[in-house]
Amino acid sequence: xxxxxxxxxxxxxxxxxxxxAEFQFSPERxxxxxxxxxxxxxxxxxxxxxxxxxxxxxxxVIDVNPVKPTIILGDEVEDSITGKRGIATARFTFSNGxxxxxxxxxxxxxxxxxxxVFDEQRLLVINGDxxxxxxxxxxxxxxxxxxxxxxxxx
Numbered sequence: 001x002x003x004x005x006x007x008x009x010x011x012x013x014x015x016x017x018x019x020x021a022e023f024q025f026s027p028e029r030x031x032x033x034x035x036x037x038x039x040x041x042x043x044x045x046x047x048x049x050x051x052x053x054x055x056x057x058x059x060x061v062i063d064v065n066p067v068k069p070t071i072i073l074g075d076e077v078e079d080s081i082t083g084k085r086g087i088a089t090a091r092f093t094f095s096n097g098x099x100x101x102x103x104x105x106x107x108x109x110x111x112x113x114x115x116x117v118f119d120e121q122r123l124l125v126i127n128g129d130x131x132x133x134x135x136x137x138x139x140x141x142x143x144x145x146x147x148x149x150x151x152x153x154x
Contacts, residue, residue, distance in 0.1 A: 002095045003060035006032055009053055016061055017095075021048065024073040024089045030054060065097030069120065070134045076126040077103055079118050080133070085126070092117070 007014045019031035028051055034044035071077060071088050078085045090102035099120040108114050124131040 001030060001054075001056050002093070003062045003064035005035070005057035005061050006030070006054045008032065008047075008049055009055055013047060015046075017054075017056070018046065018062075019095065020093045022073065022091045022093075024087075027051065062095060064095045067093065067097045067099055069093065069099050071101055071120055071123060071125060077101065077123045078126055078131060079103065079116075080122050080124050084116060086116075088123075089115070090117075091120075 001017050002020060004017050005014070006017050013032060013034060014036070015032045015034040017030050018033040021029040021031070023029075029048045030051065031046050031048050032054065033046040036044070038044045069091055071091070073088050073091060075088045076085070077088050084103060084105070086103040086105040088101045089104040092100040092102070094100075100117050101120050101123055102115055102117050103123070104115050121134050123134055125134065
């Protein structure tokens with residue numbers, strides 16, 4: 001559905017699906033980026049919707065960079081830069097080919113963010129004592145995009 005026009009069945013918001021959110025313990029959600037400017041001429045904020053709430057068009061309207069994720073939700077992973085470890089509990093796939101993984105630590109830490117989002121290719125998959133780097137599987141790897149903010153996270 002990435003790249004397809006869609007309409008929210010409740011609010012009537014119309015736009016293009018620009019991101020997909022998958023969760024280990026919840027249904028998929030889709031980011032709908034409005035295709036029209038607001039009354040003030042500004043860009044309207046994207047919104048996240050559950051699949052059944054969207055009426056999706058029959059063909060894509062933007063070019064999407066097809067990417068196959070490497071990390072499976074539930075995998076133990078480690079950030080190759082910070083050494084932060086945890087379980088991959090969510091995956092965000094964007095129309096530009098960027099995949100970001102939400103890492104949830106096995107133990108809560110009161111002083112730090114407990115759920116952090118990292119680019120998939122910067123993570124290592126942990127299997128016993130072995131750490132395996134993630135292979136990028138896109139024809140044209142996409143650019144970076146910040147993780148969902150508290151206000152836009154599905």
